[in-house]
Amino acid sequence: xxxxxxxxxxxxxxxxxxxxxxxxxxxxxxxxxxxxxxxxxxxxxxxxxxxxxxxxxxxxxxxxxxxxxxxxxxxxxxxxxxxxxxxxxxxxxxxxxxxxxxxxxxxxxxxxxxxxxxxxxxxxxxxxxxxxxxxxxxxxxxxxxxxxxxxxxxxxxxxxxxxxxxxxxxxxxxxxxxxxxxxxxxxxxxxxxxxxxxxxxxxxxxxxxxxxxxxxxxxxxxxxxxxxxxxxxxxxxxxxxxxxxxxxxx
Amino acid sequence: xxxxxxxxxxxxxxxxxxxxxxxxxxxxxxxxxxxxxxxxxxxxxxxxxxxxxxxxxxxxxxxxxxxxxxxxxxxxxxxxxxxxxxxxxxxxxxxxxxxxxxxxxxxxxxxxxxxxxxxxxxxxxxxxxxxxxxxxxxxxxxxxxxxxxxxxxxxxxxxxxxxxxxx
Numbered sequence: 001x002x003x004x005x006x007x008x009x010x011x012x013x014x015x016x017x018x019x020x021x022x023x024x025x026x027x028x029x030x031x032x033x034x035x036x037x038x039x040x041x042x043x044x045x046x047x048x049x050x051x052x053x054x055x056x057x058x059x060x061x062x063x064x065x066x067x068x069x070x071x072x073x074x075x076x077x078x079x080x081x082x083x084x085x086x087x088x089x090x091x092x093x094x095x096x097x098x099x100x101x102x103x104x105x106x107x108x109x110x111x112x113x114x115x116x117x118x119x120x121x122x123x124x125x126x127x128x129x130x131x132x133x134x135x136x137x138x139x140x141x142x143x144x145x146x147x148x149x150x151x152x153x154x155x156x157x158x159x160x161x162x163x164x165x166x167x168x169x170x171x172x173x174x175x176x177x178x179x180x181x182x183x184x185x186x187x188x189x190x191x192x193x194x195x196x197x198x199x200x201x202x203x204x205x206x207x208x209x210x211x212x213x214x215x216x217x218x219x220x221x222x223x224x225x226x227x228x229x230x231x232x233x234x235x236x237x238x239x240x241x242x243x244x245x246x247x248x249x250x
Numbered sequence: 251x252x253x254x255x256x257x258x259x260x261x262x263x264x265x266x267x268x269x270x271x272x273x274x275x276x277x278x279x280x281x282x283x284x285x286x287x288x289x290x291x292x293x294x295x296x297x298x299x300x301x302x303x304x305x306x307x308x309x310x311x312x313x314x315x316x317x318x319x320x321x322x323x324x325x326x327x328x329x330x331x332x333x334x335x336x337x338x339x340x341x342x343x344x345x346x347x348x349x350x351x352x353x354x355x356x357x358x359x360x361x362x363x364x365x366x367x368x369x370x371x372x373x374x375x376x377x378x379x380x381x382x383x384x385x386x387x388x389x390x391x392x393x394x395x396x397x398x399x400x401x402x403x404x405x406x407x408x409x410x411x412x413x414x415x416x417x
Binding site: 011012013014015016019020023097101104105108109112129132133134136 | 319320321322323324327331386387388389390391392393394395396397
């Protein structure tokens, strides 16, 4: 009697079937001289600051694919819940899927409890998920929001550790942005001063880091409203093309 | 924690035997049995018609493929993670509410797990999801590789015969 198998995926989730094939392909490709396509990363500057009434989150808008700019105006500030937003650095797909998953979970959770979700809940869900995958999900996040206990700001690293701080920066331009924060941060700032500080920090990242560029997006979260300003500032404007006639007149 | 390890051990051993209809758990030890996810008929190898390897369905065969995990997370995601979560939850429940709480819950789990369709059809596991509270959360197992939309299925007659022990 011929052999037969009864194949059934008992449960969904990640499938590791192609990992060995991919490793072999990478070795073969490097022998020939080509390289496997790289994942799109957001070499980034993201930052956040807590001010008197809430939180200001800021991000640049460049997405890179190796040495090429893949997206000149991508949106790095993701929605988590009406009072919580999250900036994402690292692999672009990972940050998107992670924030969408946590946003759905938080919505189900808040429907179940009947209350506005808290930033600490989102933080706990994110850190447990990222630790489960041991850093293979490359998402470095800045999570900020205002809930019943006031404004909160967290930074979450790809391996699952988190920090709760009054000002945080992440991404490849984080050192440049942190330099601006360390110089000019004061507790209990006004909203305009906080927006200017975040704008300057992101601009420092844009001009001093190759992985960050284009515009500056801001998101101001207070108890009563959320102001998503996109773009707040076009720090790197492309030149305007002139026709030959106009060029002759210049 | 090691004090409770002994107490939860019998539960997981029975749990493993319970899942024998779906996966190979003839010997739960050993990497090989943890990596395979198909039910072979004993005594024949390689898989496929007339003993020839089935390259279309199972890819190129190599002993290394079957003995070593291809990704550090593979073993953890396949078998260990859900079991460890359950162990942790049950031991916490036992500490808070006493032995009756995890006992009753596991009895209900066992009952809910037995509500299945025919062997080759995927069940929605609604009762099990409700007990586990996973009907109020969404994870990668709901988005990626949904079993209800898998491209392969076992041959219905063979699977029913295997389940009934007629094979």
